Amino acid sequence: xxxxxxxxxxxxxxxxxxxxxxxxxxxxxxxxxxxxxxxxxxxxxxxxxxxxxxxxxxxxxxxxxxxxxxxxxxxxxxxxxxxxxxxxxxxxxxxxxxxxxxxxxxxxxxxxxxxxxxxxxxxxxxxxxxxxxxxxxxxxxxxxxxxxxxxxxxxxxxxxxxxxxxxxxxxxxxxxxxxxxxxxxxxxxxxxxxxxxxxxxxxxxxxxxx
Amino acid sequence: xxxxxxxxxxxxxxxxxxxxxxxxxxxxxxxxxxxxxxxxxxxxxxxxxxxxxxxxxxxxxxxxxxxxxxxxxxxxxxxxxxxxxxxxxxxxxxxxxxxxxxxxxxxxxxxxxxxxxxxxxxxxxxxxxxxxxxxxxxxxxxxxxxxxxxxxxxxxxxxxxxxxxxxxxxxxxxxxxxxxxxxxxxxxxxxxxxxxxxxxxxxxxxxxxxxxxxxxxxxxxxxxxxxxxxxxxxxxxxxxxxxxxxxxxxxxxxxxxxxxxxxxxxxxxxxxxxxxxxxxxxxxxxxxxxxxxxxxxxxxxxxxxxxxxxxxxxxxxxxxxxxxxxxxxxxxxxxxxxxxxxxxxxxxxxxxxxxxxxxxxxxxxxxxxxxxxxxxxxxxxxxxxxxxxxxxxxxxxxxxxxxxxxxxxxxxxxxxxxxxxxxxxxxxxxxxxxxxxxxxxxxxxxxxxxxxxxxxxxxxxxxxxxxxxxxxxxxxxxxxxxxxxxxxxxxxxx
Numbered sequence: 111x112x113x114x115x116x117x118x119x120x121x122x123x124x125x126x127x128x129x130x131x132x133x134x135x136x137x138x139x140x141x142x143x144x145x146x147x148x149x150x151x152x153x154x155x156x157x158x159x160x161x162x163x164x165x166x167x168x169x170x171x172x173x174x175x176x177x178x179x180x181x182x183x184x185x186x187x188x189x190x191x192x193x194x195x196x197x198x199x200x201x202x203x204x205x206x207x208x209x210x211x212x213x214x215x216x217x218x219x220x221x222x223x224x225x226x227x228x229x230x231x232x233x234x235x236x237x238x239x240x241x242x243x244x245x246x247x248x249x250x251x252x253x254x255x256x257x258x259x260x261x262x263x264x265x266x267x268x269x270x271x272x273x274x275x276x277x278x279x280x281x282x283x284x285x286x287x288x289x290x291x292x293x294x295x296x297x298x299x300x301x302x303x304x305x306x307x308x309x310x311x312x313x314x315x316x317x318x319x320x
Numbered sequence: 321x322x323x324x325x326x327x328x329x330x331x332x333x334x335x336x337x338x339x340x341x342x343x344x345x346x347x348x349x350x351x352x353x354x355x356x357x358x359x360x361x362x363x364x365x366x367x368x369x370x371x372x373x374x375x376x377x378x379x380x381x382x383x384x385x386x387x388x389x390x391x392x393x394x395x396x397x398x399x400x401x402x403x404x405x406x407x408x409x410x411x412x413x414x415x416x417x418x419x420x421x422x423x424x425x426x427x428x429x430x431x432x433x434x435x436x437x438x439x440x441x442x443x444x445x446x447x448x449x450x451x452x453x454x455x456x457x458x459x460x461x462x463x464x465x466x467x468x469x470x471x472x473x474x475x476x477x478x479x480x481x482x483x484x485x486x487x488x489x490x491x492x493x494x495x496x497x498x499x500x501x502x503x504x505x506x507x508x509x510x511x512x513x514x515x516x517x518x519x520x521x522x523x524x525x526x527x528x529x530x531x532x533x534x535x536x537x538x539x540x541x542x543x544x545x546x547x548x549x550x551x552x553x554x555x556x557x558x559x560x561x562x563x564x565x566x567x568x569x570x571x572x573x574x575x576x577x578x579x580x581x582x583x584x585x586x587x588x589x590x591x592x593x594x595x596x597x598x599x600x601x602x603x604x605x606x607x608x609x610x611x612x613x614x615x616x617x618x619x620x621x622x623x624x625x626x627x628x629x630x631x632x633x634x635x636x637x638x639x640x641x642x643x644x645x646x647x648x649x650x651x652x653x654x655x656x657x658x659x660x661x662x663x664x665x666x667x668x669x670x671x672x673x674x675x676x677x678x679x680x681x682x683x684x685x686x687x688x689x690x691x692x693x694x695x696x697x698x699x700x701x702x703x704x705x706x707x708x709x710x711x712x713x714x715x716x717x718x719x720x721x722x723x724x725x726x727x728x729x730x731x732x733x734x735x736x737x738x739x740x741x742x743x744x745x746x747x748x749x750x751x752x753x754x755x756x757x758x759x760x761x762x763x764x765x766x767x768x769x770x771x772x773x774x775x776x777x778x779x780x781x782x783x784x785x786x787x788x789x790x791x792x793x794x795x796x797x798x799x800x801x802x803x804x805x806x807x808x809x810x811x812x813x814x
Contacts, residue, residue, distance in 0.1 A: 210466070229566060230566065236463045236465060237467045239464070240463075240469025240470075241467050242469075247777065266742065270741055273775070274774070277775065315568075316567055318565040318567065318575075318629045319566040
């Protein structure tokens with residue numbers, strides 16, 4: 111069997127699993143689980159702070175069973191030079207079952223964003239937005255949607271998300287920062303991290319994530 | 321806080337005063353030789369009598385106030401002033417009714433940087449063709465891929481802004497509620513599907529709800545995309561094993577595809593699933609069934625299944641039909657191909673015959689059938705008398721234009737489009753003239769549409785017309801769904 115064929119078969123199987131997973135996992139999650147487990151929330155906090163050594167150490171003390179937390183450990187290991195980028199990318203290829211809660215989706219969105227996988231960062235942010243089944247948008251997820259829209263150049267969407275964020279006090283810290291960029295997209299040259307992510311995105315070869 | 325004021329007068333003197341000074345608010349207005357850029361774009365649209373007021377605002381967010389006068393040739397006027405228009409509903413209806421088959425003139429002044437500007441007037445055309453339906457139904461859902469959030473099925477009265485919840489997952493264990501489909505707009509017969517632990521196919525006929533077992537083991541799946549037979553006994557469905565995969569780079573973002581799909585007819589009297597090898601062919605993916613208005617034909621699309629992910633963009637659906645005998649429930653012996661999409665390098669989906677039998681509207685995309693994720697997808701119209709097929713150029717946009725349905729008299733249709741921002745589907749309405757040409761579509765009106773649509777994180781799915789309020793008993797339906805009692809279906813093949 112060729113590599114391409116193997117990949118096709120793998121994709122088909124994982125795709126079906128993902129679909130089935132989305133039906134059954136999605137419908138049966140409880141409000142407590144929707145927010146994420148305490149472990150996921152702890153890893154998420156360390157990830158946000160970039161405490162890579164602490165993430166690896168935490169996993170060494172008690173190996174995590176959460177798929178999202180495992181990905182955080184992989185990212186931390188990569189930052190610490192303990193694994194190659196190729197190994198990291200391979201592990202992140204299959205996102206099936208990873209986006210099971212708000213915390214895990216936010217964590218995965220951050221991981222994908224750090225690696226310049228903007229479509230996937232956005233996908234995870236959308237799942238974080240719906241996880242709690244609340245009318246109030248998740249500030250962090252909304253910020254991510256705005257950022258990705260700006261970087262990809264979808265300014266209609268960026269403007270929409272910004273205006274929504276401006277209606278919610280807990281979003282004001284980032285809406286103030288991003289409004290000038292949404293109004294004047296050419297200012298992205300003054301935002302090196304976004305500029306770099308745009309370059310990474312534009313140079314990506316298209317392939318599929320599951 | 322919005323401050324939108326309306327006054328109504330038939331006084332000729334007042335009109336002259338308004339038109340010359342652009343109301344008391346605007347002063348020293350600079351005349352601009354351009355049409356106003358407004359949201360929604362209601363410039364030169366055609367509307368039916370009875371539609372809710374077409375409120376709008378300037379597209380430019382820096383505009384602080386607008387002053388709008390809507391007038392007719394007989395001296396009738398409406399005036400609105402504020403951050404957006406907010407026309408009085410009754411006065412709007414009176415003015416529109418008086419101009420059936422004619423047009424209204426709209427004068428817009430806008431205040432920007434403290435200065436008033438007066439733009440070139442534009443028209444709103446009032447169709448002579450009625451839109452007899454009471455309202456529309458739709459699902460609203462926020463984008464989510466592995467999880468889903470709040471969602472519901474709603475009905476919306478077309479003459480006002482009133483929306484009513486038919487069924488939602490806000491107050492129960494997070495059901496995933498799918499497409500609500502009436503029989504040609506008649507809510508006495510409707511069907512919807514609920515996924516998950518309490519999953520079922522809910523069929524409403526003869527004044528009662530029947531909850532069918534979600535999955536038929538012999539069918540190997542659920543009842544997914546429905547379309548009623550006009551006599552109400554039968555309902556055609558597809559059954560689909562759907563998957564998704566995500567582009568790391570491409571604009572299309574996600575590919576939704578079926579690893580298998582078939583079409584069948586459900587008999588609501590016998591609870592039987594009528595299958596046939598012609599619509600359940602091995603290696604072929606049949607999908608999107610629809611009955612002809614006389615009930616003698618079953619339209620569907622079909623494509624040779626491909627290998628995913630390598631050949632994802634090679635799956636192209638052709639439009640086909642097979643005869644159907646409602647007296648016996650038998651499916652015919654021969655499949656006709658009406659549009660060989662594969663030969664054209666395109667893919668047909670969502671065939672919807674007009675109820676007078678003259679036209680069939682469909683969506684055309686480069687490949688696949690899940691067209692809301694295809695920016696290139698457009699609406700096309702097949703003339704069933706001549707066999708000619710043409711794009712609805714006045715309707716289509718450069719973003720996804722998709723899922724459509726006809727009004728009960730066939731004069732109007734609605735569809736979803738992502739033309740606003742490329743991500744969120746909105747509902748548009750348009751009419752078809754005797755020459756088969758569509759009028760410029762208009763976005764479903766809202767009291768404050770700019771604020772409403774900007775602040776909404778929901779997409780509109782599978783809209784359809786409804787001839788009157790659905791009147792479902794939602795608490796009873798939720799109780800029934802939670803009960804777990806389900807009617808099994810039986811698979812029969814001739």
